[in-house]
Amino acid sequence: MKFYQRLAFFLFGLLLGVIFLIYFLGAKAESRGVTFCYLPNCRVLKDIRSKPFYYSENATKVMQEKWVDTTDIRNTLTYGDVDFSKSNVKVGAGKLYIVEGKTTDQTPILLEVINYDKKVVLQGISKYKVE
Structure with a gap:
């Protein structure tokens, strides 16, 4: 043959x-x-979702404005994009990650999440303009 x-x-x-x-x-x-997460974006978001999630005072104040809610945050942490050029910065004992996503009415949002060893803290929520 x-x-x-x-x-x-x-x-x-x-x-x-x-x-x-x-x-x-x-x-x-x-x-x-x-789920099989091989890409960095997927791995970071899966790690963030797997730990207990807490809100800072700043994030709680923004959520009381009613333009963003927990569903938007959960969807952003599932389908969002991590901005690695601004992320992976050491903050105390954790690392800061910037996650871009959208609300249910398609408003672009940025989440500032600090990922510690045993917990995750949502530091801030803000609107941003798409370039």
Whole structure:
């Protein structure tokens, strides 16, 4: 058997194996609620969501203005984008992360989150203009 025939059989078998794994393992992961986070944005947001969440006094005052609520914050921490150029700054024993997201009425917001070892504190909430 020539090399290109062996290569074609190998690639065909590899393709079938990959499709099999994606189909069966993907369905198993979805049924159990397992997510695979390999990118930095996903890993940071998952780490933030996995810890107890607290609000600072400043964040509580902004939330009392009623233009942002806990649903908006939760959605931003699930689907938002971490601005790594301004994030990963040491603040005491934790690190500051800036997360960009939107409210339910599509107002762009910035969350300043301090990620400690055992907890997460929402430091500030602000509106920003999309460039």
